[in-house]
Amino acid sequence: QNALDNVLKAKTIKIAVPTDYPPYGSVDKNMKPQGLDVEMAELIATKLGVKIELVPVTSANRIPYLQTRKADLVISTLGKNPEREKVIEFSSAYAPFFQAVYAAKSMKLTAFSDMAGKTVAVTRGAMEDQELNKVAPANVDYRRFEDNNATIAAFVAGQTQTLATSAAVAGDMLAKNPKVSAEFKLLLKDSPCFVGVAKGETALKTKVNEIIAAAKKDGTLDAMSKKWLGKAAGDLPV
Amino acid sequence: MAAVLDQPQTEPASTFAAPIVRITALRKSYGTNEVLKGIDLDVKRGEVIAIIGKSGSGKSTLLRCINGLEVFQEGSLTVDSKPLLHESAMAMRELRQRVGMIFQSFNLFPHLTVGKNVMLAPTLVKKRGSMEAASQARKLLDRVGLAEKFDAMPDQLSGGQQQRVAIARALAMEPAVLLCDEITSALDPELVGEVLRVVESLADEGMTLLMVTHEMSFARKVSDRVIFMHQGRVHEMGPPAELFGNPQTAELKQFLSSLHD
Amino acid sequence: MAAVLDQPQTEPASTFAAPIVRITALRKSYGTNEVLKGIDLDVKRGEVIAIIGKSGSGKSTLLRCINGLEVFQEGSLTVDSKPLLHESAMAMRELRQRVGMIFQSFNLFPHLTVGKNVMLAPTLVKKRGSMEAASQARKLLDRVGLAEKFDAMPDQLSGGQQQRVAIARALAMEPAVLLCDEITSALDPELVGEVLRVVESLADEGMTLLMVTHEMSFARKVSDRVIFMHQGRVHEMGPPAELFGNPQTAELKQFLSSLHD
Amino acid sequence: MNIEFDFGAVLAEWPLLLRGVAWTIGLTAIGTVLGMIVGTLCAWARSGGPAWLRAIVGTYVELIRNTPFIVQLFFIFFGLPAAGVKLSPEVASVIAMVMNLGAYSTEIIRAGIEATPKGQIEAAVSLALSKSQVFLRVVLPPALKKVWPSMVSQIIIVMLGSAVCGQISTEELSYAANLIQSRNFRAFEAFIIATLIYLALSVALRRLLNWAGPKFFFGR
């Protein structure tokens, strides 16, 4: 039996979403998950006609969730890269995601080479970690945290000099924290978000792709992106 | 003190012939240390035996083998013609109902009243009703002179009183044989007498007794036979008058004379 | 047993006149319970004083006041003409270097060898080198007859040996006065002698001694003066022959006669 | 679901693991030494100090003993900067471990101190030893000896607790395991290996402490 059949039979789908990654996923006053990823998850559940069960995950453990079938789908700012493609499958992209490096306004940071010797907060297992490794000098002092809560808290608290994270996340953080005088410094990577599906679950993947394609066509994706990220989804890879 | 007791243990004369305890070539070691080196002993029904000997000679170990508290390696042991089988929990429970034991350190159950201490085993093992067990306990406590302590806790009693409760507790199982291991050694001298008087009354009433004791005058007065143990063996054995009056071996002579120091 | 000891405590005759310990109108209470009710006492250099009296009469408290283990409320106390000042830790340490004390319960330090027990205070307080302290410790242990126990642990010694180590430990600070509080009371009778012999040799060599004791014959033999305490007061005082031979007060008479029971 | 284990993929990252072990040992060593010093000082204060100091120490001990280590760690690392105290993850971890062991060993050592017979102290005082000499030379060694088994257990608990320090990016063993699994997605294997290393460390640490206690702290 495949995952899609199981989902339809059980009439519920378990979807892993972030709760530490505003505006993609965080909690509201009542500790309810909210955000772009959450809305995307709800959309998929609705289109499948099943109930949704949201599973809060962190960057470090979202792939094990899929591997161990603790979730049927991962909708958690998941970027695509070859290492990941070895262990899970990806749908088409559903939202844009820019990774960037942030630092205090006063700091001179115009090229990755300027990061030499500086501390940087990243989330363990997130794409930023791997991407930064490729472009930054070897002597960057990485501070890796378990989840994005910790990464951002560490930077906000001044525990690190720079922060590598999603542009949207950082924008949200800066908007809420006027005291932190940080700004966008370097673009790390444009790595849109995909829905993660367990290896071999082609039926489920196909179904998800259909839903994404339809949503793209009728403007739902753009609307979601406008609502949470402040701009349209733009061109997304299939 | 000597009150009336229903005595199921004295049985028809015809069975008197068979020994109630028969020990044959019994050997027991702790690790490599052989503590009992071949013991042979027949105990007749109603007989009172005193076991004497130096510390470490194996007296306690012998008693503890008889009611199965210790496992022995060689030889055999029968009680009432039934062999002691360590593997069978059922058989061990049977045996222990026939063989009671009283310890140097009383070992009353501190969380139970005196009455409950006496009643515990009969209600659990013999499935007596609690009314019946209570009335038996009262009788037995009366017999050891402690009728009024039924509801007392053990720690409210003197050592001598505790030991008498322990005797009543053992009697409640109506054992055929009673083993006593230095039951007065932990008592202040002025309390020894009250316990020995109870034991003497048991002997008078025909209970089979095996007792390890350092009270030589008591052993002499009460016992039918005295056993002198030395280095894990029965070194000398005989009626008290003979053994104390005319010891045959140098070891016994030395032991007896050392007691007068 | 009486070995040679360098005796820094015997000083030129000229200073003999001033009392080494002078106690004036000393009063001490525990809460509302007045335990010492005005004590006056001068102790001459080299004098041996025995303090006797019933339990609770304040004997220990008096000794403990002298080396500052207890704080008193009224009166004054000087040692070597220096007043006892409880507020000054420095002054208290000075005092205690002049006044040694030995306790009923030995109080050896269980984690240190016998030798280290003796060496501890000289090295810490007098800043002796460890070589020097060790050789002094050996001498002192030899003096109390325990030279060969230098490396033993306290719990390997008998009570009498432990108490002799405690004496050596006190002597290592070369005190001018030694206070002994019933130092043989915790010992088995056969061990009392060995400790008393050491104390006697100290007395013979001119050490100033104040000792609370229940050993009347020893007090009679060794002391220059006996003090009978009663209800927190010095009730009678005098040479031993007088005090024991011809007690003046009814209380002392009663006390002495009670000892023969 | 078919399971294939690939321990090799995790073991291939041995430099990371080794680094993690080194950090775990380092944190534990510093935590133990400083923690016991803090514990000893606090035990002294609590059994013989002035009332106000006793109250402060008492509050410290109860606060630590009644809140989880991970919360203490988060508080120090994420919370304190808001109050102007910025600490690196490593320093924050060390402080949390020292505070933790300090609080527990205060109670442990105090129990030992209070079991010291009064006569021991009086004998030492009447030998003219100063207050601190009495404490360090006469009271403390037998007290430590008495409580050493509890002390060893507590130190091991603190060592195992250091696994939590990875949550604030101190690169100890559990951090290494987490980093490895987030790279090669071999979560089970990484955690099994880390767990076995912890087990070995705790066995070794117990041996070491049982040997070191008598050797350095309380004689034979």
Added chain:
Amino acid sequence: MSDFSLWDILRNLLMALRWTVVLSLIAFVGGGIVGGLLLFLRLRGGKIAGKAVGLYVQLFQGTPLLMQLFLAYFGIALFGIDVSAWTAASVALTLYTSAFLTEIWRGCVASIPKGQWEASGSLALSFGEQMRHVILPQAVKIAIAPTVGFLVQVIKGTALASVIGFVELTKAGSMISNATFQPFVVFSCVALLYFVLCFPVSLYAKNLERKTHGRRA
């Protein structure tokens, strides 16, 4: 996302505190039951079972609870068994608690004098009867204080369930901290709530201990 007032923070933390309490109770009750079974095995199950229980205890006392949680969460699932964060946290905490409790209780049983076993044995009581009527009533009295004391460790241990995504007090704290950017306030509240939960239990355990010691002295 809307702004949190202090009351919002506290309210959400209090809601999460429920799960800390529930998880503690599960761990404590489950650990107690498993610990009791292990104790029985250890006393009665012969040499091999005794050794096995000893190993079990050493395994759980010798490895971090954090690792046990990770393994329970990601490890069991590898065998095709679906474990939620609830199950994993309950299982790991139960096993962890049982290892400590069985060890605590074994000490209590061992402190009952041998004479009690011998006296009851020679009265022909079976092992079960000895346990039920003679040994346990005495051992339980001694065991209450350290057992209650250990409850505090269990409550604190549940904090680690946050690392497998279980939203109890600590996890709620870090989520709120990220939504509010007020870590000092949030973690102060979190610590305070744990303290309010644990301190009375600690005090109670201390009182019990004083009582049992007083009684024995």
